[in-house]
Amino acid sequence: MNDQVQEQNKYRLHCMLCAGTACVSMKSLRLKEVLEEELKKHDLDKEVAVVLTGCNGFCAVGPIMTVMPDGIFYHSLTEEIIPHLVEEHFLKGRPVKKLMFTPPEEEEVVPKMSDIDFFSRQTLVALRNRGLIDPEQIDEYIARDGYKALAKALSEMTPEDIIEEIKKSGLRGRGGGGFPTGRKWEFCKNAPGDVKYIICNCDEGDPGAYMDRSIVEADPHAVLEGMAIGARAIGANEAYVYIRAEYPLAMKRLMLAIESAKEYGLLGDNIFGTDFCFDVNICHGAGAFVCGEETSLIASIEGRPPEPRQRPPFPAQSGLWGKPTNINNVETWANVPSIINRGADWFAGMGTETSKGTKVFSLVGKIANTGLIEVPMGITLREIIFEIGGGIPNGKKFKAVQTGGPSGGCIPASLLDLPIDYESLNEVGSMMGSGGMIVMDEDTCMVDVAKYFIDFCVDESCGKCSTCRDGSKVLLDILERICHGEGKEEDLDLLEELSAAIKDGSMCGLGQTLPNPVLSTMKYFKDEYLAHIRDKKCPAGVCKALIQYCIDPEKCTGCTLCMRRCPSSAIVGEKKQPHKILLDKCTKCGICRDVCKFDCIIVE
Amino acid sequence: MAKLSIHDLDRISERVKRTTLLREGAGRAKITVHMGTCGIAAGARKIMNTLMDEIAERNITDVILTSSGCAGLCSREPMATVEIKGEAPVKYVDLTTDKIKRIFEEHVLGGKIVEEYALARGSERMS
Ligand SMILES: Cc1cc2nc3c(=O)[nH]c(=O)nc-3n(C[C@H](O)[C@H](O)[C@H](O)COP(=O)(O)O)c2cc1C
Numbered sequence: 001m002n003d004q005v006q007e008q009n010k011y012r013l014h015c016m017l018c019a020g021t022a023c024v025s026m027k028s029l030r031l032k033e034v035l036e037e038e039l040k041k042h043d044l045d046k047e048v049a050v051v052l053t054g055c056n057g058f059c060a061v062g063p064i065m066t067v068m069p070d071g072i073f074y075h076s077l078t079e080e081i082i083p084h085l086v087e088e089h090f091l092k093g094r095p096v097k098k099l100m101f102t103p104p105e106e107e108e109v110v111p112k113m114s115d116i117d118f119f120s121r122q123t124l125v126a127l128r129n130r131g132l133i134d135p136e137q138i139d140e141y142i143a144r145d146g147y148k149a150l151a152k153a154l155s156e157m158t159p160e161d162i163i164e165e166i167k168k169s170g171l172r173g174r175g176g177g178g179f180p181t182g183r184k185w186e187f188c189k190n191a192p193g194d195v196k197y198i199i200c201n202c203d204e205g206d207p208g209a210y211m212d213r214s215i216v217e218a219d220p221h222a223v224l225e226g227m228a229i230g231a232r233a234i235g236a237n238e239a240y241v242y243i244r245a246e247y248p249l250a251m252k253r254l255m256l257a258i259e260s261a262k263e264y265g266l267l268g269d270n271i272f273g274t275d276f277c278f279d280v281n282i283c284h285g286a287g288a289f290v291c292g293e294e295t296s297l298i299a300s301i302e303g304r305p306p307e308p309r310q311r312p313p314f315p316a317q318s319g320l321w322g323k324p325t326n327i328n329n330v331e332t333w334a335n336v337p338s339i340i341n342r343g344a345d346w347f348a349g350m351g352t353e354t355s356k357g358t359k360v361f362s363l364v365g366k367i368a369n370t371g372l373i374e375v376p377m378g379i380t381l382r383e384i385i386f387e388i389g390g391g392i393p394n395g396k397k398f399k400a401v402q403t404g405g406p407s408g409g410c411i412p413a414s415l416l417d418l419p420i421d422y423e424s425l426n427e428v429g430s431m432m433g434s435g436g437m438i439v440m441d442e443d444t445c446m447v448d449v450a451k452y453f454i455d456f457c458v459d460e461s462c463g464k465c466s467t468c469r470d471g472s473k474v475l476l477d478i479l480e481r482i483c484h485g486e487g488k489e490e491d492l493d494l495l496e497e498l499s500a501a502i503k504d505g506s507m508c509g510l511g512q513t514l515p516n517p518v519l520s521t522m523k524y525f526k527d528e529y530l531a532h533i534r535d536k537k538c539p540a541g542v543c544k545a546l547i548q549y550c551i552d553p554e555k556c557t558g559c560t561l562c563m564r565r566c567p568s569s570a571i572v573g574e575k576k577q578p579h580k581i582l583l584d585k586c587t588k589c590g591i592c593r594d595v596c597k598f599d600c601i602i603v604e
Numbered sequence: 605m606a607k608l609s610i611h612d613l614d615r616i617s618e619r620v621k622r623t624t625l626l627r628e629g630a631g632r633a634k635i636t637v638h639m640g641t642c643g644i645a646a647g648a649r650k651i652m653n654t655l656m657d658e659i660a661e662r663n664i665t666d667v668i669l670t671s672s673g674c675a676g677l678c679s680r681e682p683m684a685t686v687e688i689k690g691e692a693p694v695k696y697v698d699l700t701t702d703k704i705k706r707i708f709e710e711h712v713l714g715g716k717i718v719e720e721y722a723l724a725r726g727s728e729r730m731s
Contacts, residue, residue, distance in 0.1 A: 093671030265607025
């Protein structure tokens with residue numbers, strides 16, 4: 001029992017200050033110091049505790065602090081405002097309205113976190129402790145039923161019982177493939193061999209995704225406990241967490257968690273006095289996207305170049321150092337303790353026919369409430385984007401949402417009411433992937449989007465299969481031509497044929513899914529491809545070769561702002577007279593459009 | 605550090621319980637001390653400190669203590685509102701440390717309203 005937790009029992013208010021990566025980058029650690037200084041000044045430091053938590057999820061409005069027990073939610077905090085906040089709220093008991101959240105398009109503030117749509121519509125399982133505990137205090141995890149599931153698994157359940165429970169829950173892998181977790185464990189348990197391994201995949205290479213980082217930062221013990229339960233079920237005694245080197249905070253918290261679990265005997269030999277022994281090692285990722293693929297990840301842990309290999313044999317048969325190995329994603333592991341504690345039926349009560357429980361998504365792009373959310377499977381895209389996400393900012397129209405990471409697909413507005421699960425997303429040409437969601441508005445060119453993702457995959461292909469290595473380059477060439485106005489109608493057929501060949505001829509999931517962004521944008525936004533090819537126009541006004549900037553002479557007031565800001569001196573005109581853009585000098589950088597206060601820059 | 609037994613998990617939970625309940629905003633009872641400028645001037649701080657001491661000394665885990673602004677009845681400060689879960693809030697006025705100790709004992713812990721110090725039951729809604 002550590003003193004810090006004992007001390008905390010005395011406080012009447014707890015300021016749960018977010019110390020996830022996003023808020024830390026907005027100086028939330030400095031805020032803690034200032035808060036504590038101010039509290040001391042008013043003699044409140046024995047009454048009000050400041051607690052650093054993992055990522056709260058509402059990253060768009062950081063730094064974030066929730067004051068418990070009342071649940072008052074403060075956002076966009078600055079050092080300067082802290083003295084006022086301490087005096088008003090903590091001394092005088094008057095919560096500060098101007099620091100509370102006002103939903104987009106509304107005027108009234110919503111004081112309580114539990115009443116804000118962004119939070120109230122979420123269901124937390126993998127993230128159940130986020131914002132509620134200090135992730136660096138094991139006692140706080142224990143106080144929220146932490147390690148109870150492990151105790152139950154070790155004292156009341158056989159390994160077969162554990163596997164049966166996970167199978168019954170319907171839990172499927174959250175790292176991309178969606179393979180049923182219980183069955184995977186069973187394969188590994190039944191594989192012959194005395195030495196078996198557990199791996200936690202925290203490589204998280206999808207651009208814009210940070211689900212796994214956030215789980216590890218907010219609740220590292222949940223992942224460790226899940227792994228220990230899995231190890232018991234399978235008959236493994238040693239595990240590796242493969243974690244991206246770019247995640248220093250997650251890594252630090254994980255290391256601390258392992259240390260304190262060891263001190264308590266929750267890791268190590270004879271856990272809870274049983275014959276179960278379990279140790280966890282940390283392994284730093286090698287940095288490439290393909291490292292997240294299970295066979296290359298295993299190669300990387302063994303010190304070989306991270307390249308995928310042919311399966312079978314599957315890792316469950318021959319994995320790390322040739323031993324049976326079970327690999328699951330961070331989020332998959334984090335779900336396990338709750339399933340054991342609350343039962344398979346509870347978990348299976350959430351979600352759809354084929355996909356049970358909840359899923360964590362990172363919501364980024366053209367969306368008001370950027371952040372990290374956990375929602376039941378079967379929720380519609382519309383609910384996620386418009387109710388939780390607060391819609392599209394600046395009055396723009398929704399155009400598409402890209403799900404499933406770089407090799408996922410783009411889903412158009414006509415499918416917004418799609419209840420999402422593994423199957424429904426596949427059917428519409430996208431996938432669940434690890435849960436990235438990138439929202440695009442009307443100013444996004446879908447050909448350009450396809451090009452962006454293919455470009456990513458060209459860089460990240462490990463080069464082993466020629467379909468993936470060379471095929472992706474050809475896809476990119478064609479897309480670049482189309483964006484330059486040099487596309488031909490036959491290119492569309494070629495894109496389709498080539499995509500099919502890449503899918504068929506590649507060994508790992510990277511090649512097998514990489515054409516998705518091309519195929520889905522061609523399916524739902526064919527008009528846009530045709531406009532580029534036939535009319536040599538980019539309807540969204542993005543592809544530079546196909547657009548021109550000019551000034552609407554009716555609207556221009558001759559304020560000279562754009563002229564002064566233009567980096568290539570391409571704008572001319574007299575004060576109070578309509579200005580003109582010199583097309584031969586214009587580099588189409590768009591700065592004039594951004595600075596114009598009268599909305600008179602036209603892109604055609 | 606000795607290794608934990610399964611029983612130790614409950615022991616730790618119990619010790620951190622007050623913290624957990626507070627974080628979850630869930631307590632059996634909630635006491636709000638009104639700490640506007642008027643309240644503070646009239647001695648609300650002493651009331652708050654007394655309550656904090658009572659809670660710490662008796663190792664109470666399920667009572668939440670918060671403050672709020674002026675309750676609008678400055679002449680009767682210091683004031684506090686006691687809310688037992690599932691019951692209407694009760695406002696107490698003209699408090700002293702002895703009075704609040706009695707209220708804590710009889711109402712918060714014992715469940716019986718101390719009528720002689722109470723102003724009114726019920727509470728206006730927060731807008
Ligand atoms: C190119 C590629 C990248 C991948 N990256 C990740 C990743 O970053 N994190 C992850 O958990 N799984 C990733 N996977 C999926 C893993 O191969 C594996 O299926 C997963 O870790 C299994 O865990 P699960 O069943 O719990 O989802 C990737 C797969 C491919 C083909």
